[in-house]
Amino acid sequence: MSESLRNAIGVILEAGFQIESDAFKTLVELGREDSLRPLVDELLKVAGSVEPRPLFISSDLVLKAAEKLELAGNKPREVGTSLGAERRFAEEHDSRLEVVFDPTGKLGTMGVFDDFLRYFRSRFEKMSQLFRHRIDTRSSGTIADAMAAGANGRGRFVCMVVDKREKGNRIFLTVDDYDEEAMVLVNDSNPGLWQTARRVSRDQVLFLETRKSSGKLLVAENMVLPEIPDHRPGRASEEVYAVLLSDVHVGSKVFLEDTFRRALGWLRGEVGDPNQRDIADHVKYVLIGGDLVDGIGVYPRQEVDLKIADIYEQYRLAGKYVAEIPEHMEVVLIPGNHDAVRQALPQPAIPWDFAGPVYDARRVVKLGDPSEVRLDGVDFLLFHGTSLMDIISSVPGFDYRRPVEVMEYQLRARHLAPEYGKNTPIGPEVEDWLVVEHVPDVFISGHVHVPGSGVYRGTTIVNCGAWQGQTDYQKRMGLEPQPGLLPVINLQTLQVRMIDFRSE
Numbered sequence: 001m002s003e004s005l006r007n008a009i010g011v012i013l014e015a016g017f018q019i020e021s022d023a024f025k026t027l028v029e030l031g032r033e034d035s036l037r038p039l040v041d042e043l044l045k046v047a048g049s050v051e052p053r054p055l056f057i058s059s060d061l062v063l064k065a066a067e068k069l070e071l072a073g074n075k076p077r078e079v080g081t082s083l084g085a086e087r088r089f090a091e092e093h094d095s096r097l098e099v100v101f102d103p104t105g106k107l108g109t110m111g112v113f114d115d116f117l118r119y120f121r122s123r124f125e126k127m128s129q130l131f132r133h134r135i136d137t138r139s140s141g142t143i144a145d146a147m148a149a150g151a152n153g154r155g156r157f158v159c160m161v162v163d164k165r166e167k168g169n170r171i172f173l174t175v176d177d178y179d180e181e182a183m184v185l186v187n188d189s190n191p192g193l194w195q196t197a198r199r200v201s202r203d204q205v206l207f208l209e210t211r212k213s214s215g216k217l218l219v220a221e222n223m224v225l226p227e228i229p230d231h232r233p234g235r236a237s238e239e240v241y242a243v244l245l246s247d248v249h250v251g252s253k254v255f256l257e258d259t260f261r262r263a264l265g266w267l268r269g270e271v272g273d274p275n276q277r278d279i280a281d282h283v284k285y286v287l288i289g290g291d292l293v294d295g296i297g298v299y300p301r302q303e304v305d306l307k308i309a310d311i312y313e314q315y316r317l318a319g320k321y322v323a324e325i326p327e328h329m330e331v332v333l334i335p336g337n338h339d340a341v342r343q344a345l346p347q348p349a350i351p352w353d354f355a356g357p358v359y360d361a362r363r364v365v366k367l368g369d370p371s372e373v374r375l376d377g378v379d380f381l382l383f384h385g386t387s388l389m390d391i392i393s394s395v396p397g398f399d400y401r402r403p404v405e406v407m408e409y410q411l412r413a414r415h416l417a418p419e420y421g422k423n424t425p426i427g428p429e430v431e432d433w434l435v436v437e438h439v440p441d442v443f444i445s446g447h448v449h450v451p452g453s454g455v456y457r458g459t460t461i462v463n464c465g466a467w468q469g470q471t472d473y474q475k476r477m478g479l480e481p482q483p484g485l486l487p488v489i490n491l492q493t494l495q496v497r498m499i500d501f502r503s504e
Helices: 003-014 021-030 036-049 059-068 113-132 143-148 191-198 257-267 274-281 311-323 352-361 388-394 403-413 472-477
Strands: 097-101 154-167 170-176 181-187 205-212 218-224 241-245 283-288 330-333 371-375 378-382 442-445 452-456 459-463 485-490 496-500
Touching (some): 021 059, 036 059, 143 181, 170 191, 191 218, 257 311, 311 352, 403 442, 403 459, 459 485
Antiparallel strands (some): 097 371, 154 205, 241 485, 452 459
């Protein structure tokens, strides 16, 4: 692309217009070096006179401007770098997508007492195994050993928090290791330990170092969270990108259709500045992190927020949007709490009975929530994020406007929903599939409708944002979404960029 053509496209974008691929080709054919800028100036005049003002520059508008300048009869010139003249990079790049874990087909529980017992034993055993792999917590005893020690005797053990009470400058933890139960005191004489204990929730598994008091009380001297280790993440051998989107909410009155269509147009190479189009040419994977549709009856009085009150029609329309994603891109879809699937975590893939139009629209890798995939050697943990609001509401210092901090907390706890029995329903499965057993290179989530990114101990954290404006329900809850920002990640560098598709 010549410098003059690049500058001309920049002028169009700065004026607040996007340009369609056919319009770009026509502009290239008609605009010579000496006439390109006059053509663009005339084009902006023509587009500005149209009512209502268009969002996209079409080929017809370019031709109208050219006719006014008497350029339409000029012989088209050959431009080897015009859009679509060559195959896009990602079309030549072979897909390297592996499904590492999918809960679909592994779920099913009666919810009887024994199911809950097996579930919590599974959590405890998985977490204990994580501690056994660490040098600093490998050698440990039991609560019984700590209780049997004499006054001021030391204990080291893995335990689950059964209850937590905070009184003034003291925190009392009731802990259990399935053989013994004890009360552990944490006071503020050690500020670091105190702050860690304040953010501990019930049902969380910890490693404690304690001192025995003269009575039956244990006094905490050190507290270790399961944590993820610092690690060197996997990287792709070539510059290939993954698009991370979530919470589209097709069917909502405030679904931002025009904004979402601009994003789809960008994927097709029709929208964006030259640098953004170059990124689009390298996109191989599109990960959809749940809430593709708005659903039915998800929250009180949702019907007043719906434009489409038929769940089947919502998925039919969603299928049309998914069909616009270029065929050479791999699409991965997991469910969210608004999708037509069981609400309890983990969730299986959205069934064909509802999402058939989406699966028929193009090839879709349908997975449950949470799932793990490997893209060009980079390990992704995909989670919709339903439990994020539970953590925000119960752990001091967190805010939905800073979702990356909450997701870091999940990695430190090595669990996606540490506290059982909050607003997020969790199925008491044979295994606790919400334990973060494998350290991800990239951890993505959604649900809170606020995008963000960061890095913690080598893991890139991304919250995908949303494509839905503020609903009446969100207004009542005091939630202010930030829709229209699309995270894309370079799998070679793991750099995250936010592309802004909001209207000017």
